[in-house]
Amino acid sequence: MTSSAGSLLSLNNLGKRFGSLQALEGVSLDVRAGSVQCLLGENGAGKSTLCNLIFGVYEPSEGDMVFDGAAWAPESPAVALEKGIAMVHQHFSLVPRMTVVENLMLGQVRGVLKRHEFGARIRDIAENFGFTLDPDAVVGELSVGERQRAEIVKCLMRDPKLLVLDEPTAVLPPGEIGALLDICRRVADSGRAVILVTHKLAEIAKVADRVAVLRTGRLVADESMAEADMGALVHAMVGRELRPLDVALAETDEDVEASEAPKGFALVCDGLTVHDRHGAVRLDNFTLEIRPGEIVGLAGVEGNGQSELGMVLAGLLRPTEGHFYIAGNDLTHAGAAAVTAAGGGIVPEDRHAVACVTAMSVAENMFLNKLDRFTRFGLLQRGALNAAAQKQMQEFDVRAAGPEVAFSGLSGGNQQKAVLARELTLDPLVALVAAQPTRGLDVSAVEAVYRQIRAAARRGVGVLLISSELDELLAVADRVAVLYRGRLVGERPAEMNERGAIGALMSGQVA
Amino acid sequence: MTDRRRLLGMAVPFVAVLGSMIVGLLLIAASGKDVPDAIEAFMDGAFGSAFAIGASINRAVTLSLVGLGFILAFRANLTNVGGEGQIAVGGIAATALGLWPPIASLPLGLAVIVPLLGGTLAGAFWGGIAGFMKVRFGTNEVISTLLLGFVALLAVYWCVQSTALLRQPQTSSATLPESLQIADAAKLPSLTGNAESPLHIGLVICLLLAVATAIVLQRSTFGLRLRAIGLNELAARRAGMPGGIMMVVALAMAGAFGGLAGAIMLQGEQYYLKTGFSSGYGFDGLVVGLLSRGSTLGVLAGALFFGFLRSGGISMEIMAQVPAALTLVIQGLIVIAVAGSVILVEKLQGAR
Numbered sequence: 001m002t003s004s005a006g007s008l009l010s011l012n013n014l015g016k017r018f019g020s021l022q023a024l025e026g027v028s029l030d031v032r033a034g035s036v037q038c039l040l041g042e043n044g045a046g047k048s049t050l051c052n053l054i055f056g057v058y059e060p061s062e063g064d065m066v067f068d069g070a071a072w073a074p075e076s077p078a079v080a081l082e083k084g085i086a087m088v089h090q091h092f093s094l095v096p097r098m099t100v101v102e103n104l105m106l107g108q109v110r111g112v113l114k115r116h117e118f119g120a121r122i123r124d125i126a127e128n129f130g131f132t133l134d135p136d137a138v139v140g141e142l143s144v145g146e147r148q149r150a151e152i153v154k155c156l157m158r159d160p161k162l163l164v165l166d167e168p169t170a171v172l173p174p175g176e177i178g179a180l181l182d183i184c185r186r187v188a189d190s191g192r193a194v195i196l197v198t199h200k201l202a203e204i205a206k207v208a209d210r211v212a213v214l215r216t217g218r219l220v221a222d223e224s225m226a227e228a229d230m231g232a233l234v235h236a237m238v239g240r241e242l243r244p245l246d247v248a249l250a251e252t253d254e255d256v257e258a259s260e261a262p263k264g265f266a267l268v269c270d271g272l273t274v275h276d277r278h279g280a281v282r283l284d285n286f287t288l289e290i291r292p293g294e295i296v297g298l299a300g301v302e303g304n305g306q307s308e309l310g311m312v313l314a315g316l317l318r319p320t321e322g323h324f325y326i327a328g329n330d331l332t333h334a335g336a337a338a339v340t341a342a343g344g345g346i347v348p349e350d351r352h353a354v355a356c357v358t359a360m361s362v363a364e365n366m367f368l369n370k371l372d373r374f375t376r377f378g379l380l381q382r383g384a385l386n387a388a389a390q391k392q393m394q395e396f397d398v399r400a401a402g403p404e405v406a407f408s409g410l411s412g413g414n415q416q417k418a419v420l421a422r423e424l425t426l427d428p429l430v431a432l433v434a435a436q437p438t439r440g441l442d443v444s445a446v447e448a449v450y451r452q453i454r455a456a457a458r459r460g461v462g463v464l465l466i467s468s469e470l471d472e473l474l475a476v477a478d479r480v481a482v483l484y485r486g487r488l489v490g491e492r493p494a495e496m497n498e499r500g501a502i503g504a505l506m507s508g509q510v511a
Numbered sequence: 512m513t514d515r516r517r518l519l520g521m522a523v524p525f526v527a528v529l530g531s532m533i534v535g536l537l538l539i540a541a542s543g544k545d546v547p548d549a550i551e552a553f554m555d556g557a558f559g560s561a562f563a564i565g566a567s568i569n570r571a572v573t574l575s576l577v578g579l580g581f582i583l584a585f586r587a588n589l590t591n592v593g594g595e596g597q598i599a600v601g602g603i604a605a606t607a608l609g610l611w612p613p614i615a616s617l618p619l620g621l622a623v624i625v626p627l628l629g630g631t632l633a634g635a636f637w638g639g640i641a642g643f644m645k646v647r648f649g650t651n652e653v654i655s656t657l658l659l660g661f662v663a664l665l666a667v668y669w670c671v672q673s674t675a676l677l678r679q680p681q682t683s684s685a686t687l688p689e690s691l692q693i694a695d696a697a698k699l700p701s702l703t704g705n706a707e708s709p710l711h712i713g714l715v716i717c718l719l720l721a722v723a724t725a726i727v728l729q730r731s732t733f734g735l736r737l738r739a740i741g742l743n744e745l746a747a748r749r750a751g752m753p754g755g756i757m758m759v760v761a762l763a764m765a766g767a768f769g770g771l772a773g774a775i776m777l778q779g780e781q782y783y784l785k786t787g788f789s790s791g792y793g794f795d796g797l798v799v800g801l802l803s804r805g806s807t808l809g810v811l812a813g814a815l816f817f818g819f820l821r822s823g824g825i826s827m828e829i830m831a832q833v834p835a836a837l838t839l840v841i842q843g844l845i846v847i848a849v850a851g852s853v854i855l856v857e858k859l860q861g862a863r
Contacts, residue, residue, distance in 0.1 A: 314749055337751030348749065357743045364735060368750035375732040 008033040008068060008193045009054070009085075009162055015062035016049050023049040024217045027063070031162065036184055036194045038204040038225070040237055041214035042413075042442035047197045050214065051164050054195075055087045056080040068161060086155035087164040090440075092147055096140030100150050103139055104157065125156050129186045131179065143303060145176035152183060163187055164195045167440065181207040205230070213237050234443070264328055266292045266462025267313075267344075267431035271322035274308040274486075282308040284486040286322070290431065290462040295453065297477030297494060298466040301506055305486035306466045307349060310435040313464070314346045314354070315339040327430040340369050343430030345423030345456075347416075347437050349466070355419045356407055363389030363403035366422050396421035397448060413445025420452055432456055435466040450476050470502060482506055523856045527848035535841035539833055549831040556826020557819040563826075565703075565710035569780055570792070571811075571818030572717045573598070573772045577796020578810035579724045580768025582803060584638075586728060587761040588741030590653050593641060595793025596660030597769025598776065599667045600637045601630030605774035606670075606677055606784040609693025622696035627716075627774045634770015635763040637663060642762035646755035652762060660793065668786050677784055690784040699779040713775040718811075720768070725807040737761055769793060795821070802849050813849075820845070 007030035016024040024046045031037045041047045052058045054065065056074030065072040067085070074080035077087070094103045101119045109118070119135035126133040126149070133149050142150070148168060155163055165184070169177050184207050188194045198204060204211060204225070211228055213221035213236040221228075221236040267290040274283040283305040290296050300306055311317035313324060315336035323332040326342045339346065348354035356365045363386045367374065374385040389403035398418045400410050407415065416437065423432065434453060438446040453476065457463050467473050473480050477494040482505035490505045492498040539549045557567055577594040584591045608614060608626035615622055641659055644650040670677040670690070677690040699711040728734045739747040740757050748754040773789065781788060795817050803809030824838035 316745065316749060335751075336749050337753070340751050346749065353743070354745050354749050357739050357746050359742050360735075360739065364739075368739065368746070371732050371735065378733060379726070379730045380732045380735055 006032050009072070010066040011050075011054075011063065012065065013063040014050070014053060014060050014065065016046075016053060016058060017061040022217055024053070024060075025062075027214070027217075027219045029212055029219060029222060031193050031195060032210075033161070033193050034188055034191050035209040036188045036196055036207050038208040038211040039195055039197045039214065040204065040211055040233065042237060042444065045214040045237075046217040047214055048166060049217075051087065051166055051195070051197060054080070054162075055085060055164060081158055081160070084159075084161040085164065086158055086160035086162070087166065088148070088151045088155055088168060090167045092151055094139045094147060094150060097138065099136050099138050100133060100142075101135040103150065104135075104154050108157065121157070122153055125153050129156070129183050129190075131183060143176075145172055145179065148172070148180065149183070156187070160192065162193045162195065164197070166197045168196065169198055178206075237443070264292075265289045265325070266294075266327065267433070267464060268325040269309075269313075269322070270324065272309065272312055272319045272324060273321040274305070274312060274317065275320045276308075282486050283312070283319070286483075286486070286488055288464070288481060288488065290464055292430070292460045292462050293457050294479075295457045295463040295465055295477045297473035297480040298464060298483055299470055299473050299480050299502055299506055300466075300468065300483035302468050304483045306435060306468075306483060308486075309483075310346075310349050310433065310466060313339070313344065313433045314348060315344075316354070327428075337369075340426060343426060343428040345426050345429055345432040345461075347419055347423055347432070347434040349435035349439075351412075351415060351419060356415065358406070358408035360407060361404045362393070362398070362400050362407050362410065362418060365407045366392055366398075366403075366418050369422065369426075392421050392425065393418070396424075396452070413441045413448075416441055416445065417448060417452075420449060424452060424456055429456065429459075429461050431462045431464070433464045433466070436468065437465070438467070438469065438472060446472070470499065470506070474499065474502075519859055520856050523859070524849055524852040527852035527855075528845055531841070531844040531848040534844055535837075538837060538840065542834065542837060544831055544833050549827050549833050552827045552830035552833075553823035555830065557823035559826075561703075561705060561708040563822060565708035566780075567819045567822040568710055568714060568815070569776075569818075570821055571814040572713045572779075573776055573789075573792045574796045574799050574814035574817050575717050575721065575810055576768045576772035576775070577793055578799035578803060578814055579721060579807065580638075580765035581797055581800025582805050582807070582810060583724060583728070583737070583768070584761045584765035585800065585805060586734065586737040586741055587758060589642075589645070589758060589761050589765070591638065591641075591656050591762060591765040591769075592653055592797055593638065593656030593660040593663075593766070593793070594769045594772075594796045595789060595791070596656070596663030597634040597637050597766045598773035598789040598793050599660075599663040600633040601770030601773025602777045602784055602788050603663075603667060603670055603677070603773075604633035604770065605630040605697075605777045606690050606693060609697035609778060610677065610691060615694040615696040617696070622694065623699060623778065626693070626697050626778055627771065630774025630777070631767045631771040634773065635767035637770065638766015639759055639763035641766075642759035645762070646758055656762070667784065667788060671784055671786055688786065692782045693778065697778055698782060699775065709780055711775075711779040713779045716771075716775065720771075721807050721811055728805070728807065769796075772796070798846055802846070802853070804853065817842075 009031040011027055011029045014024060014027040015022070027050065039047050039050065049058065053060050056077050056079055074083065101115055101122060104122060105113060105118055122133060122135040131149055133146065133153055139147060139150065168180055172180060184194050184196060196204065196208065208225040211223060211225050211233065212219055213233060215237060221233065269286050269288045272283055272286040273281065276282050286309060288296065298306065308317065312319050315331065315334065315338060318333055323330055325331065326339065326344045329342045331339050331342055331344070352358060357368065366389045367385060371380065374381045386403040393400065393403065396417050398414050398421060400414060410418065420437070432453065437449050441449065453463055453465065465473065465477055474494050474496060479491060480494045480502055481491045482489050482502060484506065492502050536546055540546050556563055558564055577598070581591055581594065605626040608629040614625065617625065637659060638656070641652050641655040644655050645652045671688045672678060674680055678688055679686060679691045699713055702710045702712050702714055736747065736752050736757060739750070740752060740754055744754050772792065776789065777784065799810055799813040799817055802813050820842060824842065827833045827838055828835050
């Protein structure tokens with residue numbers, strides 16, 4: 001397809017090579033003004049590379065681009081921004097301690113600061129696109145969704161012709177996704193083009209005009225949403241048929257009863273209470289008991305105490321009150337090393353901040369809490385470490401060029417599989433606390449993560465699964481507890497017909 | 512590709528240093544001094560005699576030790592700028608132990624070793640304080656190590672002013688505020704046996720420690736843990752590493768190297784404590800550590816370079832009457848040239 005009339009951005013046979021890796025190859029695509037173009041693909045399919053080419057972060061190795069009727073080869077993101085392409089990155093670039101207006105003024109104003117004028121402009125833009133944003137709010141106190149809207153306003157202030165959003169829904173709680181999609185629609189309706197990069201199929205149906213699918217750097221589908229068939233899109237994206245999540249995971253369900261639980265609880269939370277620095281209650285008298293072999297889902301909109309609970313159970317935060325026990329050991333004040341030693345596997349919600357050291361190698365990260373095993377006379381036996389890592393990478397399907405490559409080079413899904421491998425291979429393993437373990441992962445990685453969690457439960461591990469994806473909890477967990485404003489507000493069996501009741505609990509309506 | 516890179520990596524700093532030296536010579540000419548005279552004085556002071564070479568290498572030993580300590584702590588992302596103070600407390604401890612009457616009668620070279628260890632421990636304690644403050648109160652270690660440095664320098668002053676502490680007992684208007692000379696048995700043995708050369712076994716200690724540092728940083732699990740803490744403290748703690756203790760240990764180790772440097776200076780060359788006993792070695796060592804970019808070999812190379820530079824500079828000051836300030840200016844130019852060329856090399860290499 002060559003560039004056609006009405007297209008704002010045309011990519012012609014675009015390719016990008018990093019060393020020996022062909023990240024993108026022969027991608028041709030037209031993005032029309034006034035439309036929402038979805039870019040679908042698994043992690044590592046080349047979506048980010050494509051965005052970075054459009055936004056001037058990289059230079060294409062082959063092919064060319066046409067934007068707004070002229071050849072497009074921006075030397076840098078700054079140039080791209082100036083000429084009408086704005087991008088909201090997956091990781092926000094706002095200064096948490098400053099207000100929205102201060103953040104948005106950064107780099108945009110010179111000389112005397114006119115806060116009020118600028119604040120009014122922010123309000124206007126937000127209103128134009130159907131949402132509200134308080135310019136004087138401190139960014140650090142905003143929800144993720146609000147921060148994202150601030151980022152979007154920041155882009156819209158430059159009056160771009162094309163707005164690129166990289167995985168915008170990955171960070172959002174379910175309730176905020178709809179609002180974001182509405183904003184996308186309105187931006188497109190204002191005559192601009194929107195490129196929405198995602199790997200969540202379900203949500204694009206609501207907003208996309210066209211959908212393009214990337215797989216291993218090639219464009220494997222490019223069609224109008226109206227004509228697209230969801231099943232065909234999944235097939236195009238992963239390159240094979242995928243069983244529905246719950247079917248895939250439920251297949252060995254009967255075995256769970258078979259390995260009848262040994263006495264005692266795997267994990268007990270007894271009245272855990274956390275106050276933050278300002279004295280506000282973040283977690284309020286949280287009590288929950290998990291038996292060996294049981295998967296308990298903890299549902300709740302993000303920011304209702306899940307993070308604090310995760311940090312307490314990881315041994316990184318001392319609760320104000322209450323205790324928690326793994327296999328009967330009180331670990332409340334024992335610290336992270338003791339949690340690991342007692343058999344508490346932890347998959348933290350913030351992978352980059354808590355779970356791994358991205359600048360270190362895959363092997364080092366996979367054995368970060370077990371380095372003593374590879375230490376002789378204080379020296380690290382790198383050969384043994386790398387060999388063990390290699391073995392575990394195969395076992396857990398962690399795809400990387402080798403155990404010695406930097407962890408940061410792995411896709412999100414592979415990083416998560418590596419973290420999971422590390423925590424699931426603890427000896428002993430009594431309880432697993434996995435917080436948002438599938439966030440930002442593509443379909444096949446999600447499936448792999450839950451398969452592993454299920455398998456662990458079958459071996460008698462008690463699992464606490466903290467997630468804001470209700471459908472996943474219903475598919476994987478045995479029962480679902482709901483956290484609202486730091487309190488446990490109810491518990492339901494994990495059955496599809498309980499979906500409404502759980503949703504009501506999540507939104508704070510007492511069932 | 513690697514050959515070219517390596518060539519580039521060496522050529523750029525070399526040209527930069529050469530360039531800054533030429534600028535330095537121009538400055539000397541501009542100040543009205545005779546340039547050939549100055550060059551001759553510099554060469555004389557740096558390489559001219561067995562004495563000059565020995566003195567330069569001894570300086571390099573001091574700088575290396577401080578630099579090695581710096582890169583150890585820096586691996587945990589801790590910046591120790593308190594080398595000067597750590598040298599000072601090391602010097603105080605070594606003097607006190609070197610003046611301790613029973614020291615001379617200790618067997619098996621303990622007369623030398625005990626003050627060296629005393630200086631090391633004093634430095635470790637001094638660095639450890641900064642580490643403790645960081646972990647306990649969140650005090651930035653750049654500030655605390657720097658300020659503790661001033662405390663230590665004033666402690667030297669106090670020690671040599673007060674006869675109750677380390678000042679020589681007979682004082683008159685003619686005596687300077689200094690300590691007595693330490694016992695002969697506590698002085699570091701000469702390395703060459705040549706009375707002309709001040710070169711002492713500090714060099715051997717330094718090289719052994721350099722090897723040890725390289726092993727710790729590159730091969731040991733401890734080194735990897737330091738790195739993990741430096742890169743992501745939270746993740747390191749989640750993986751069960753005692754983040755706080757490791758930070759205290761890292762700064763204590765940096766301090767230990769500084770304290771040992773102070774003890775070696777005192778037992779190797781100076782033999783008695785006086786104010787201004789370390790004239791900026793702590794800070795030069797810091798620069799050596801920074802420029803090395805975490806490489807042990809880099810520390811040794813940088814320390815040698817600065818050791819000779821300093822010896823030559825002093826001689827230039829005395830023999831050719833080049834103002835002291837000017838030699839410092841030249842040193843500063845060289846630091847900028849080296850640091851800048853490192854960045855330039857990285858850019859050039861990154862571009863291909």
